[in-house]
Amino acid sequence: VLHNRKGGVTAYALSTEDYDYDAFEIGNINNNNFQQDQRTIGSSWRNVINSDKVLIDTIFYIIKDPNGNIYKLKFTALLNDSVERGFPAFKYKLLQ
Numbered sequence: 001v002l003h004n005r006k007g008g009v010t011a012y013a014l015s016t017e018d019y020d021y022d023a024f025e026i027g028n029i030n031n032n033n034f035q036q037d038q039r040t041i042g043s044s045w046r047n048v049i050n051s052d053k054v055l056i057d058t059i060f061y062i063i064k065d066p067n068g069n070i071y072k073l074k075f076t077a078l079l080n081d082s083v084e085r086g087f088p089a090f091k092y093k094l095l096q
Helices: none
Strands: 010-015 059-064 070-079 085-094
Antiparallel strands (some): 010 059, 059 070
16 A cells, blocks of 8 residues: 655554554644655555465554645455455544
């Protein structure tokens, strides 16, 4: 997953050990953490190297678009009900 850095989108990752996704609010934003690196999200939310395809549910992302909208995003699935790869699911919320 890449974000549109050429279009001005920035993002950063957070651990659920530090912040609870559901409780994270606009006041928790650290503007110094936003990065243009398109690999910020990348494949950090999944592990598919081995035969076990694993969703990493201990990470979520804060994304800022060029209009100043800020979202939180967390992946909730990697596989479909038939355990086939390629069916990611996620939840997100506009914070600002």
